[in-house]
Amino acid sequence: MGRGGVTRLWAAAGAAVVSGVLAASPDVARAALTDDLCLPSGDVTLPTYPSAGALQQAAEMAESRLARRGAADPFAEIAPSLELRGSGPERPSPLAIAEYCSAAGELMRVSAQGSQLQAQTYLLGAFQTASRANLRGPASMAAYRLGLVSLSGTPATGTRGGGRRASRGPSEAAREVGQLGDDPCVALMRTSFVVSSSLSLSVASLGCAAQQAHANEDHRTAALAELRLARLRLSVAETNAAAAAEFRREAVGVAAHGMADARKIQDPTLRAELLGRLLSAYLDAGGPLDGMSGVTAAMRVSSAPAAQAYATALDARMAAANGDANAARQMMDQALLLEAQRSLPARLPEFHLLLSEFDPANREAHVLAAYEALEAIRPLLPRFDPLTEETAFSLYMRRVFQGAVDVQLAGAADAGAAIRVKSAQQILEAYRQAELQSVFGSECIPARDPLKPEALRPGEVLLYPILLPDRLEMLYVAGGQAGAEFRRLPPNRSVNRQDVARLVEAAVVSLSGGEDDSWRAASRQLYDILIKPIEAELTPGSLLAVVPDGALRSLPFSVLIDSQNRYLVEKTRVTIAPALAYSQAGGIQAQNQQLVAASLEMEVRVPAGRFEKLDGTGAEARLAAVTDGKRIQRSWVIENFSKADLVGALTREQVDVLHLATHASFNGRSDRAFIVANGEVILLSELRQILSANRTRGGELDLLILSACETAVGDDEASMGLAGAAVQAGARSAIASLWPVSDAGTAELMKSFYGRYREGRSKSEALREAQLSLIAQGGDLANPNIWAAFTLLGAWR
Structure with missing residues (x-):
């Protein structure tokens, strides 16, 4: 942001x-x-x-x-x-x-x-x-x-009111990596290199760290850097089909170098752990098996139960790769027994998943055993791995959740299809909540009851797209029906996770730049993939609530185009939900709400850096408190606000709408995201505490408006920034921009939104009509770069 x-x-x-x-x-x-x-x-x-x-x-x-x-x-x-x-x-x-x-x-x-x-x-x-x-x-x-x-x-961070920036997606970043050359340290000596993509900077930095540490005989740092680099290359291979073969080949070489460094680490426990992780990455990348049995033998020098279990599981993987499935199953059974004896059997779910690969006839039973094992240990897992700082979610959870959803849906063609679909949806909801807790911290994500299908009104449609390695699955439920339940659409095997991610990248990079129309083709294809199967449900006055997966989190659904070149927003209202537990329908009347609008125009120096003087934020805050040229009765406007000012305003009485017109920063990770006040920053987690501590009556903030968010294309965690703004601040709903928008465009849309909202429209109706009004005006304001950036998340009524 x-x-x-x-x-x-x-x-x-x-x-x-x-x-x-x-x-x-x-x-x-x-x-x-x-x-x-x-x-x-x-x-x-x-x-x-x-x-x-x-x-x-x-x-x-x-x-x-x-x-x-x-x-x-x-x-x-x-x-x-x-x-x-x-x-x-x-x-x-x-x-x-x-x-x-x-x-x-x-x-x-x-x-x-x-x-x-x-x-x-x-x-x-x-x-x-x-x-x-x-x-x-x-x-x-x-x-x-x-x-x-x-x-x-x-x-x-991005800019607002300035020049449009050039966006980089994963594909362009992958091309940059290919241009680094043989010596990554040379790239880091170029001062201009710092404006490269995160991917190319990561590859160069980790490669250089391994090179320098190896030369200095610091085998621990070298092995850690090579492990992170191998996994980074594998993650690119998973999402970028064009670069997959090259990135896997590079991952094999990096992991092999890492194992050579790890063998020289003196601490046997650390040596075994790093050897195991590097060998696992090596096998994931498809490296040859010659000589790899010596790696597991070196791991077994450590007497730690974790090392013994991990070495046995890796031997099972190599046996399976050599075609000996029976030996692989026997070894994996032994690995499961060894891992189960640990006080925190963190790899038990992973080992069950591996066994499902070696025993395909019983795949479903093994995958569901993995899910049950994960549910048993999930509350005990640390948020971050103490060795590599990777999240426990990425290390131990994501593949298990995806596998459990996959097997439930794969078997949903028989007489028990409805039960399986319901189970898949429940696993998906647990998956989304676990992901939110991983990104923002469980202490910032209080438990909530998920939205129930029966709470949906006629015309309200809830859609769950699920991006799997081999297909797209979609679950949906339409409101207004007795006993409404999620239904499964026929799986779309013509596209997969990589295909959808590539289309989203093409659309968002072009839209956020605002300088070409190359987004149109991708937007049209995404409409056919995601919306056309449920098109009949989107009647006049309908609402589509989407719980997006992966790359879809950075997609402005309102801009998808049908076969008649009509935007989706011209057909229906659209809202986004990070999970059903964070998307209640809402329904507070805007006429009776208290509003606080806080702005910052001055230049500010804080520990996080120097933030430039802004023009237009004060006018935007005043606009939020005005309807038909008159100040609304229950409103406070704070110019160049401080944290104390905000606390004071929120203490006076219940605040329903909080409009923040200031700098905001994603700051590299969602739990570090902040807004800038006069001389200080306010973390979004702190904002939640302020709102909770200063309530004069119960309930959550009804609406948070942040007109300065920015989603990082291709970065799943960064693209949860908008969700985090609402969830961390404790808001029922939020309106924010996925990329920086000009002051004029923001002012026009906000003026239109507030006017309609205070006339009694729901949030989703008011935002949709404001977007349609910009489209109708034509000229620059009709450019989707402006109106499509604004997204409603959470409660829509």
Whole structure:
């Protein structure tokens, strides 16, 4: 998400580093010292510098505290100790600067209050400083951390009211990776490279980290970097058919190098774990089996039960690959027995899934056993893996959920089809909620009862698209019928997850750029795939609520085009739901609602960076509180608001509508997303606490409007940013933009929306009519780049 955006990290002509860093106060001299010291170009001369000893002492303290940070955010404790002043004219040693900048970058990377954009800047500066001095240890650590920043998604925010930015989708990013060359470290020495896609920056950073760590005989860092790089290449192969073969081949080579490094790790438990994960990635990529039995033999040197179970499961995989299914089943039974004896048998679901591959005659039973095992351990799994920082959801859950849905639907053609469809839908709902909890944290996602089909009114249709590796499945239910239940449409085997993701990328990249019509062909195909099968249900006055899967989360469904070149929004109202538990129908009357509209126009320096002055946000906030030229009775408008201002306004009485016209940042990960206030940031999780703590009567915020969101195309977690804004803030529904929109376009749409909403229209009706009014006006406002960006999530009545 981004509005106005932070200053671009690098201008086209060269370095233009983001201003403002660790200090929350606008102490320009202090902020400039830290920024300039960690500037990647390294060519800034300062009048005074901190001493090398002071830098290293600060870095050592920060690293020590970061190593034992636990679940607490270390920012408030560590940041002050990194705010150093100059003490003399002598420039500190490259080693001191590299270690200091690496520690500062790591703090920014792991802290919810830190900026992922600043983390990228500092870590790139640390890497380049260390590389110029041939300091392989600090260079490898900075590069590895830089790779982890990039893996978390694009840290840069978008702009609002400025020039349109060029979007990059996964396909273009994959092409960039192919242009990196043989030495990834060379790419990281180019200052212009930082504006590359997250994928290419991740590949270069992790590859360089492995190269430098290997040369420095730091086998642990080398193996970790190669593991993350191998898995990254495999994930691209899963979503990009054109690049799949090349990325799998590269993954095989990377994993093989990683196993060679992992064999040299002294700690037997760590050695076994990394060998197992790397061998698993190697087998996933289709690497040859010659010599791989020696890897599992090396794993068994560790007496840990986890290592024994994992080695046995990997031997089973290799036996199956060699055609000995009977031996594979026997070994996997033994692996299951060993894993079940652990206090937290985290790999038990994975092993059941593997057994389903070796015993296809009993696949369904094994997959459902995997799902049952997952449900038993899911509450006990840590949110992030302590070794690689990957989410437990991606490591242990996603494939199990997908497999369970797959087998339920695959068997839904017999007499018990209705029961299987219902079971599949229940698993899907658990899947969506687990994914939300993984992205935002279970503490931010309170339990709710899912929307029940019988709560739907006539004309309200709920659609579940399910993207599977070999087909598209869709479940739907139409309201107004006695005993309404989900139905399964015939599976569409002409497309799969990759195909749909490619079409969404083509549509969204073109739409968000707003400079060509190449989105039309993709939009037309997506309509045929997703909407045409239920077209008959979309009668005049109907509503379509979609629970999107994967890449579909970044798709503005309203812009899909039918065979008569009519937009979907011209046929029906559209709303999005992250899960049924976060999409109640709603129904509060707008005429009786209290509104708070808060805006920020001034330039602000906060720990997350410097945010530019905005034009038009104050007018937008005032517009939200006006109908027919008159201020509505129950409204508050706060210009250049602070957190205290917002708390005060929300304390006075129950607030139903909160309109925020300010900068917002996705900040690399959804649980770090924030809005910018006067001199401070407010995390969306904090906003939820503010709303909960200052209620004068029960109930949730009815409507949150954020006109500055941005979805990262091809990044499943980033594309949940809109869902997170509503869920984390505790709102029944949200309206936000999937990409930055001009001030004029935002103002026109909001004016139209509020006018209709206060006349008594539902949220979905008011948004649809506002979008149709822009289309009818023609000219620039009719461009889908403007009106299609705005999406309603959650309650629609």
